Amino acid sequence: MNEKLHQYVNGVFAPYKGVKSVDELQADLLSDLQERFNELKKEGKDDETALEMTIDSIGDIEQTVQEVANLTRSLERQVLTNLSSSNLTNSDFAGVTAHKGKFAGSSLIGSDFSGSDLTGSTFKSSDVRDANFNGANLTDCTFSTLDLSNSTFNQSILVRTVFSKSSLAGVTFRDITMTDVKLTMTDLSKTTFENCTFDGADFTNSSLEGLNLDHQTFIGVKFDKAGLKDVTFRGATLKNVSFKGPALSKKFYRAIKTICFDDARMDKLTYAALKGLEADLSKVTVI
Amino acid sequence: MSENKITSDLLRGHTDTMILRLLSEADRYGYEIVKLIAERSDGNYELKEATMYSSLRRLEADGDVEWYWGDGSQGGRRKYFKITEKGKETHASNISNWEYAKRVLEKLL
Numbered sequence: 001m002n003e004k005l006h007q008y009v010n011g012v013f014a015p016y017k018g019v020k021s022v023d024e025l026q027a028d029l030l031s032d033l034q035e036r037f038n039e040l041k042k043e044g045k046d047d048e049t050a051l052e053m054t055i056d057s058i059g060d061i062e063q064t065v066q067e068v069a070n071l072t073r074s075l076e077r078q079v080l081t082n083l084s085s086s087n088l089t090n091s092d093f094a095g096v097t098a099h100k101g102k103f104a105g106s107s108l109i110g111s112d113f114s115g116s117d118l119t120g121s122t123f124k125s126s127d128v129r130d131a132n133f134n135g136a137n138l139t140d141c142t143f144s145t146l147d148l149s150n151s152t153f154n155q156s157i158l159v160r161t162v163f164s165k166s167s168l169a170g171v172t173f174r175d176i177t178m179t180d181v182k183l184t185m186t187d188l189s190k191t192t193f194e195n196c197t198f199d200g201a202d203f204t205n206s207s208l209e210g211l212n213l214d215h216q217t218f219i220g221v222k223f224d225k226a227g228l229k230d231v232t233f234r235g236a237t238l239k240n241v242s243f244k245g246p247a248l249s250k251k252f253y254r255a256i257k258t259i260c261f262d263d264a265r266m267d268k269l270t271y272a273a274l275k276g277l278e279a280d281l282s283k284v285t286v287i
Numbered sequence: 288m289s290e291n292k293i294t295s296d297l298l299r300g301h302t303d304t305m306i307l308r309l310l311s312e313a314d315r316y317g318y319e320i321v322k323l324i325a326e327r328s329d330g331n332y333e334l335k336e337a338t339m340y341s342s343l344r345r346l347e348a349d350g351d352v353e354w355y356w357g358d359g360s361q362g363g364r365r366k367y368f369k370i371t372e373k374g375k376e377t378h379a380s381n382i383s384n385w386e387y388a389k390r391v392l393e394k395l396l
Contacts, residue, residue: 025344028366029336032318057321059335068344 002037004051009033011246012061015185015205015225019165021068033058103128189227229255237287238266243277253277298332302342303351304385305334307378310352310370317343317366343368351377 016022040050101121150170169190180200207227214234224244245252346352351374
Protein backbone atom coordinates (compact mmCIF):
# COMPACT_ATOMS: atom_id res chain seq x y z
CA MET A 1 0.00 0.00 0.00
CA ASN A 2 1.30 3.41 -0.96
CA GLU A 3 1.91 5.29 2.27
CA LYS A 4 1.37 8.79 0.88
CA LEU A 5 -1.88 7.80 -0.80
CA HIS A 6 -3.14 6.38 2.47
CA GLN A 7 -2.14 9.49 4.38
CA TYR A 8 -3.83 11.77 1.89
CA VAL A 9 -7.15 9.87 2.01
CA ASN A 10 -7.03 9.52 5.81
CA GLY A 11 -6.55 13.26 6.14
CA VAL A 12 -9.65 14.01 4.09
CA PHE A 13 -11.83 11.54 5.99
CA ALA A 14 -10.49 12.17 9.52
CA PRO A 15 -13.24 14.55 10.67
CA TYR A 16 -15.94 11.97 9.89
CA LYS A 17 -14.28 8.94 11.41
CA GLY A 18 -16.88 6.69 13.01
CA VAL A 19 -19.79 7.59 10.74
CA LYS A 20 -20.34 4.13 9.26
CA SER A 21 -21.33 5.12 5.74
CA VAL A 22 -18.30 7.43 5.51
CA ASP A 23 -15.90 4.73 6.70
CA GLU A 24 -17.30 2.48 3.98
CA LEU A 25 -16.83 5.19 1.38
CA GLN A 26 -13.22 5.56 2.46
CA ALA A 27 -12.60 1.82 2.06
CA ASP A 28 -14.24 1.78 -1.40
CA LEU A 29 -12.23 4.77 -2.52
CA LEU A 30 -8.90 3.44 -1.22
CA SER A 31 -9.37 0.14 -3.02
CA ASP A 32 -10.05 1.95 -6.34
CA LEU A 33 -7.11 4.29 -5.88
CA GLN A 34 -4.76 1.46 -5.06
CA GLU A 35 -5.76 -0.35 -8.23
CA ARG A 36 -5.29 2.78 -10.35
CA PHE A 37 -1.91 3.45 -8.75
CA ASN A 38 -0.75 -0.12 -9.43
CA GLU A 39 -1.87 0.11 -13.06
CA LEU A 40 -0.05 3.39 -13.58
CA LYS A 41 3.10 1.89 -12.10
CA LYS A 42 2.76 -1.10 -14.42
CA GLU A 43 2.56 1.31 -17.35
CA GLY A 44 5.98 2.52 -16.27
CA LYS A 45 5.08 5.76 -14.45
CA ASP A 46 7.37 6.74 -11.58
CA ASP A 47 5.97 6.89 -8.03
CA GLU A 48 5.54 10.63 -7.99
CA THR A 49 3.68 10.85 -11.32
CA ALA A 50 1.49 7.85 -10.45
CA LEU A 51 0.59 9.39 -7.09
CA GLU A 52 -0.23 12.75 -8.65
CA MET A 53 -2.45 11.17 -11.33
CA THR A 54 -4.16 8.97 -8.74
CA ILE A 55 -4.95 11.86 -6.42
CA ASP A 56 -6.17 13.87 -9.42
CA SER A 57 -8.68 11.12 -10.25
CA ILE A 58 -10.45 11.61 -6.90
CA GLY A 59 -12.11 14.95 -7.66
CA ASP A 60 -14.08 16.94 -5.08
CA ILE A 61 -14.23 14.31 -2.36
CA GLU A 62 -14.95 16.73 0.52
CA GLN A 63 -18.35 17.45 -0.97
CA THR A 64 -19.15 13.77 -1.50
CA VAL A 65 -18.19 12.95 2.09
CA GLN A 66 -20.54 15.68 3.35
CA GLU A 67 -23.36 14.37 1.14
CA VAL A 68 -22.87 10.80 2.31
CA ALA A 69 -22.78 11.87 5.98
CA ASN A 70 -25.97 13.90 5.57
CA LEU A 71 -27.71 11.09 3.69
CA THR A 72 -26.98 8.69 6.57
CA ARG A 73 -28.20 11.16 9.13
CA SER A 74 -31.59 11.50 7.45
CA LEU A 75 -31.85 7.77 6.74
CA GLU A 76 -31.01 6.88 10.32
CA ARG A 77 -33.65 9.30 11.50
CA GLN A 78 -36.31 7.84 9.18
CA VAL A 79 -35.71 4.24 10.20
CA LEU A 80 -35.88 5.04 13.89
CA THR A 81 -38.95 7.20 13.52
CA ASN A 82 -40.71 4.31 11.82
CA LEU A 83 -39.69 1.98 14.62
CA SER A 84 -40.84 4.00 17.56
CA SER A 85 -43.33 6.21 15.69
CA SER A 86 -43.65 8.42 18.71
CA ASN A 87 -44.97 11.66 17.40
CA LEU A 88 -44.69 14.06 20.30
CA THR A 89 -44.85 17.32 18.40
CA ASN A 90 -45.51 20.33 20.66
CA SER A 91 -45.68 18.12 23.75
CA ASP A 92 -45.54 19.61 27.21
CA PHE A 93 -42.77 18.12 29.34
CA ALA A 94 -42.25 21.24 31.43
CA GLY A 95 -40.96 20.44 34.91
CA VAL A 96 -41.04 16.65 34.48
CA THR A 97 -38.40 14.29 35.85
CA ALA A 98 -37.32 11.63 33.36
CA HIS A 99 -33.95 10.13 34.33
CA LYS A 100 -32.35 8.08 31.54
CA GLY A 101 -35.30 8.76 29.26
CA LYS A 102 -34.96 7.49 25.72
CA PHE A 103 -36.21 9.79 23.00
CA ALA A 104 -34.62 7.97 20.06
CA GLY A 105 -36.15 8.60 16.68
CA SER A 106 -38.95 10.73 18.01
CA SER A 107 -40.50 13.82 16.61
CA LEU A 108 -40.35 16.41 19.37
CA ILE A 109 -40.71 19.57 17.30
CA GLY A 110 -41.63 22.58 19.44
CA SER A 111 -41.79 20.55 22.66
CA ASP A 112 -41.42 22.27 26.01
CA PHE A 113 -38.83 20.73 28.36
CA SER A 114 -38.30 23.88 30.42
CA GLY A 115 -37.31 23.26 34.04
CA SER A 116 -37.37 19.48 33.58
CA ASP A 117 -34.81 17.05 34.95
CA LEU A 118 -33.68 14.80 32.10
CA THR A 119 -30.44 13.52 33.65
CA GLY A 120 -28.91 10.71 31.56
CA SER A 121 -31.46 10.90 28.76
CA THR A 122 -30.68 10.28 25.10
CA PHE A 123 -32.17 12.12 22.14
CA LYS A 124 -30.47 10.24 19.34
CA SER A 125 -31.63 10.79 15.76
CA SER A 126 -34.71 12.74 16.79
CA ASP A 127 -36.29 15.84 15.39
CA VAL A 128 -36.12 18.38 18.21
CA ARG A 129 -36.46 21.63 16.30
CA ASP A 130 -37.83 24.70 18.11
CA ALA A 131 -37.81 22.93 21.49
CA ASN A 132 -37.42 24.74 24.80
CA PHE A 133 -34.83 23.39 27.26
CA ASN A 134 -34.58 26.55 29.36
CA GLY A 135 -33.50 25.79 32.93
CA ALA A 136 -33.56 22.02 32.28
CA ASN A 137 -31.06 19.72 33.97
CA LEU A 138 -29.33 17.96 31.06
CA THR A 139 -26.48 16.31 33.00
CA ASP A 140 -25.09 13.29 31.09
CA CYS A 141 -27.60 13.74 28.27
CA THR A 142 -26.71 12.77 24.71
CA PHE A 143 -27.98 14.84 21.80
CA SER A 144 -26.21 13.20 18.88
CA THR A 145 -27.09 13.04 15.17
CA LEU A 146 -30.24 15.06 15.52
CA ASP A 147 -31.86 18.27 14.48
CA LEU A 148 -32.00 20.87 17.28
CA SER A 149 -32.44 23.90 15.00
CA ASN A 150 -33.79 26.99 16.78
CA SER A 151 -34.06 25.31 20.20
CA THR A 152 -33.17 27.31 23.30
CA PHE A 153 -30.94 26.26 26.21
CA ASN A 154 -31.01 29.32 28.44
CA GLN A 155 -29.73 28.70 31.98
CA SER A 156 -29.79 24.93 31.39
CA ILE A 157 -27.53 22.68 33.44
CA LEU A 158 -25.04 21.14 31.05
CA VAL A 159 -22.61 18.68 32.62
CA ARG A 160 -20.98 16.04 30.39
CA THR A 161 -23.72 16.73 27.85
CA VAL A 162 -22.93 15.57 24.32
CA PHE A 163 -23.99 17.59 21.25
CA SER A 164 -21.99 15.85 18.55
CA LYS A 165 -22.84 15.62 14.86
CA SER A 166 -26.06 17.53 15.40
CA SER A 167 -27.61 20.43 13.62
CA LEU A 168 -27.48 23.45 15.96
CA ALA A 169 -28.39 26.26 13.57
CA GLY A 170 -30.28 29.03 15.35
CA VAL A 171 -29.77 27.44 18.78
CA THR A 172 -29.20 29.75 21.78
CA PHE A 173 -27.07 28.89 24.83
CA ARG A 174 -27.36 31.74 27.34
CA ASP A 175 -26.16 32.14 30.97
CA ILE A 176 -24.72 28.62 31.30
CA THR A 177 -21.70 27.11 32.98
CA MET A 178 -20.87 24.15 30.75
CA THR A 179 -18.79 21.42 32.33
CA ASP A 180 -17.06 18.87 30.09
CA VAL A 181 -19.55 19.45 27.31
CA LYS A 182 -18.84 17.87 23.92
CA LEU A 183 -19.60 19.99 20.86
CA THR A 184 -17.52 18.05 18.35
CA MET A 185 -18.09 17.59 14.60
CA THR A 186 -20.87 20.13 14.65
CA ASP A 187 -21.62 23.23 12.63
CA LEU A 188 -21.86 26.05 15.18
CA SER A 189 -21.53 28.96 12.77
CA LYS A 190 -25.20 29.87 13.21
CA THR A 191 -25.35 29.08 16.96
CA THR A 192 -25.45 31.73 19.68
CA PHE A 193 -23.43 31.51 22.92
CA GLU A 194 -23.98 34.33 25.39
CA ASN A 195 -22.58 34.81 28.87
CA CYS A 196 -21.34 31.20 29.11
CA THR A 197 -18.45 29.69 31.01
CA PHE A 198 -16.89 26.68 29.30
CA ASP A 199 -15.12 24.44 31.76
CA GLY A 200 -13.56 21.55 29.84
CA ALA A 201 -15.56 21.86 26.63
CA ASP A 202 -14.48 20.08 23.45
CA PHE A 203 -15.01 21.80 20.06
CA THR A 204 -12.75 19.44 18.07
CA ASN A 205 -13.54 19.29 14.34
CA SER A 206 -16.46 21.70 14.60
CA SER A 207 -17.09 24.68 12.39
CA LEU A 208 -17.19 27.94 14.38
CA GLU A 209 -16.79 30.31 11.48
CA GLY A 210 -17.74 33.90 12.34
CA LEU A 211 -18.89 32.92 15.84
CA ASN A 212 -19.02 35.60 18.54
CA LEU A 213 -17.56 34.28 21.83
CA ASP A 214 -16.93 37.70 23.35
CA HIS A 215 -16.67 38.16 27.14
CA GLN A 216 -17.01 34.44 27.91
CA THR A 217 -14.70 32.19 29.90
CA PHE A 218 -12.88 29.14 28.52
CA ILE A 219 -11.00 26.82 30.84
CA GLY A 220 -9.39 23.63 29.54
CA VAL A 221 -11.24 23.95 26.25
CA LYS A 222 -10.18 22.26 23.00
CA PHE A 223 -10.58 24.01 19.65
CA ASP A 224 -8.43 21.45 17.85
CA LYS A 225 -8.92 21.11 14.10
CA ALA A 226 -11.93 23.42 14.31
CA GLY A 227 -12.97 25.94 11.65
CA LEU A 228 -12.03 29.21 13.36
CA LYS A 229 -12.16 31.79 10.59
CA ASP A 230 -13.28 35.21 11.89
CA VAL A 231 -14.18 33.96 15.38
CA THR A 232 -14.12 36.71 18.02
CA PHE A 233 -12.93 36.34 21.63
CA ARG A 234 -13.17 40.04 22.54
CA GLY A 235 -12.73 40.51 26.29
CA ALA A 236 -12.86 36.73 26.82
CA THR A 237 -10.83 34.81 29.40
CA LEU A 238 -8.85 31.78 28.16
CA LYS A 239 -7.01 29.38 30.42
CA ASN A 240 -5.33 26.23 29.22
CA VAL A 241 -7.07 26.41 25.86
CA SER A 242 -5.77 24.29 23.03
CA PHE A 243 -5.72 25.21 19.31
CA LYS A 244 -4.05 22.30 17.56
CA GLY A 245 -4.31 22.12 13.80
CA PRO A 246 -4.21 19.12 11.51
CA ALA A 247 -0.72 18.54 10.11
CA LEU A 248 -0.08 20.37 6.85
CA SER A 249 -3.42 22.22 6.88
CA LYS A 250 -2.70 25.74 5.69
CA LYS A 251 -6.38 26.53 6.02
CA PHE A 252 -6.33 26.05 9.81
CA TYR A 253 -3.25 28.22 10.31
CA ARG A 254 -4.63 30.92 8.03
CA ALA A 255 -7.87 30.91 10.04
CA ILE A 256 -6.00 31.37 13.35
CA LYS A 257 -4.72 34.71 12.05
CA THR A 258 -8.28 35.95 11.46
CA ILE A 259 -9.38 35.39 15.09
CA CYS A 260 -9.98 38.55 17.12
CA PHE A 261 -8.54 38.39 20.67
CA ASP A 262 -8.85 42.12 21.46
CA ASP A 263 -8.92 42.82 25.22
CA ALA A 264 -8.91 39.07 25.96
CA ARG A 265 -7.12 37.75 29.03
CA MET A 266 -5.21 34.50 28.86
CA ASP A 267 -2.73 32.41 30.79
CA LYS A 268 0.89 32.07 29.69
CA LEU A 269 0.43 28.63 28.17
CA THR A 270 -2.46 29.57 25.92
CA TYR A 271 -0.65 32.81 25.00
CA ALA A 272 2.53 31.00 24.06
CA ALA A 273 0.69 28.41 21.94
CA LEU A 274 -1.28 31.06 20.08
CA LYS A 275 1.81 33.15 19.58
CA GLY A 276 3.47 30.17 17.96
CA LEU A 277 0.53 29.99 15.56
CA GLU A 278 1.06 33.68 14.72
CA ALA A 279 -2.32 34.79 16.07
CA ASP A 280 -2.85 38.51 16.54
CA LEU A 281 -2.34 38.97 20.30
CA SER A 282 -1.47 42.67 20.27
CA LYS A 283 -4.33 43.64 22.61
CA VAL A 284 -4.18 40.63 24.93
CA THR A 285 -3.48 40.74 28.66
CA VAL A 286 -1.51 37.83 30.07
CA ILE A 287 -2.74 36.74 33.51
CA MET B 288 -9.55 24.31 -21.14
CA SER B 289 -12.79 26.30 -20.70
CA GLU B 290 -14.35 24.34 -23.54
CA ASN B 291 -13.49 21.16 -21.68
CA LYS B 292 -15.03 22.50 -18.49
CA ILE B 293 -18.38 23.22 -20.15
CA THR B 294 -18.50 19.82 -21.81
CA SER B 295 -17.66 18.13 -18.54
CA ASP B 296 -20.48 19.98 -16.68
CA LEU B 297 -22.91 18.91 -19.41
CA LEU B 298 -21.79 15.31 -19.13
CA ARG B 299 -21.71 15.22 -15.35
CA GLY B 300 -25.48 15.83 -15.27
CA HIS B 301 -25.89 12.37 -16.79
CA THR B 302 -23.62 10.47 -14.39
CA ASP B 303 -26.51 8.47 -12.87
CA THR B 304 -27.68 7.35 -16.30
CA MET B 305 -24.15 6.43 -17.44
CA ILE B 306 -23.66 4.28 -14.36
CA LEU B 307 -27.08 2.64 -14.73
CA ARG B 308 -26.19 1.84 -18.36
CA LEU B 309 -22.92 0.15 -17.37
CA LEU B 310 -24.66 -1.81 -14.61
CA SER B 311 -27.47 -2.87 -16.95
CA GLU B 312 -24.81 -4.77 -18.93
CA ALA B 313 -23.09 -6.47 -15.98
CA ASP B 314 -22.37 -6.09 -12.26
CA ARG B 315 -19.29 -3.91 -11.85
CA TYR B 316 -16.97 -2.55 -9.16
CA GLY B 317 -16.04 1.09 -8.60
CA TYR B 318 -12.76 1.38 -10.44
CA GLU B 319 -14.17 -0.64 -13.34
CA ILE B 320 -16.92 1.98 -13.79
CA VAL B 321 -14.54 4.97 -14.01
CA LYS B 322 -12.22 3.03 -16.28
CA LEU B 323 -14.99 1.97 -18.67
CA ILE B 324 -16.28 5.53 -18.90
CA ALA B 325 -12.80 6.80 -19.80
CA GLU B 326 -12.39 4.01 -22.38
CA ARG B 327 -15.78 4.33 -24.03
CA SER B 328 -15.50 8.10 -24.31
CA ASP B 329 -12.04 7.64 -25.87
CA GLY B 330 -10.59 9.58 -22.96
CA ASN B 331 -12.84 12.60 -23.57
CA TYR B 332 -14.64 12.26 -20.28
CA GLU B 333 -12.97 11.34 -17.04
CA LEU B 334 -15.50 10.53 -14.31
CA LYS B 335 -13.98 11.44 -10.94
CA GLU B 336 -14.15 8.93 -8.09
CA ALA B 337 -15.97 11.48 -5.90
CA THR B 338 -18.64 12.11 -8.54
CA MET B 339 -19.11 8.39 -9.09
CA TYR B 340 -19.54 7.53 -5.40
CA SER B 341 -21.83 10.47 -4.81
CA SER B 342 -24.00 9.16 -7.65
CA LEU B 343 -23.81 5.52 -6.47
CA ARG B 344 -24.82 6.41 -2.92
CA ARG B 345 -27.77 8.40 -4.25
CA LEU B 346 -28.82 5.54 -6.56
CA GLU B 347 -28.51 3.14 -3.63
CA ALA B 348 -30.68 5.34 -1.38
CA ASP B 349 -33.30 5.53 -4.16
CA GLY B 350 -33.28 1.74 -4.57
CA ASP B 351 -31.91 1.79 -8.13
CA VAL B 352 -28.68 0.01 -7.24
CA GLU B 353 -27.58 -2.66 -4.73
CA TRP B 354 -24.15 -4.02 -3.89
CA TYR B 355 -22.55 -7.27 -2.70
CA TRP B 356 -19.06 -8.47 -1.84
CA GLY B 357 -17.34 -10.36 -4.65
CA ASP B 358 -13.86 -11.76 -5.11
CA GLY B 359 -11.13 -9.39 -6.18
CA SER B 360 -8.29 -10.19 -8.54
CA GLN B 361 -5.52 -9.76 -5.98
CA GLY B 362 -7.16 -11.73 -3.18
CA GLY B 363 -8.99 -8.75 -1.63
CA ARG B 364 -12.75 -8.44 -1.51
CA ARG B 365 -14.37 -6.16 -4.02
CA LYS B 366 -17.68 -4.37 -3.74
CA TYR B 367 -19.80 -5.10 -6.81
CA PHE B 368 -22.70 -2.88 -7.75
CA LYS B 369 -25.82 -4.37 -9.30
CA ILE B 370 -28.83 -2.70 -10.94
CA THR B 371 -32.28 -3.42 -9.47
CA GLU B 372 -35.57 -3.77 -11.41
CA LYS B 373 -36.41 -0.25 -10.29
CA GLY B 374 -33.00 0.89 -11.54
CA LYS B 375 -33.74 -0.55 -14.98
CA GLU B 376 -36.96 1.45 -15.07
CA THR B 377 -35.12 4.61 -13.99
CA HIS B 378 -32.56 4.02 -16.74
CA ALA B 379 -35.25 3.58 -19.40
CA SER B 380 -37.08 6.69 -18.27
CA ASN B 381 -33.84 8.75 -18.18
CA ILE B 382 -33.10 7.65 -21.73
CA SER B 383 -36.53 8.67 -22.99
CA ASN B 384 -36.18 12.02 -21.17
CA TRP B 385 -32.85 12.52 -22.89
CA GLU B 386 -34.29 11.64 -26.32
CA TYR B 387 -36.99 14.21 -25.74
CA ALA B 388 -34.55 16.89 -24.55
CA LYS B 389 -32.30 16.15 -27.50
CA ARG B 390 -35.13 16.66 -30.00
CA VAL B 391 -36.07 19.97 -28.37
CA LEU B 392 -32.46 21.17 -28.14
CA GLU B 393 -31.76 20.30 -31.76
CA LYS B 394 -34.56 22.64 -32.80
CA LEU B 395 -33.45 25.38 -30.41
CA LEU B 396 -29.67 25.40 -30.72
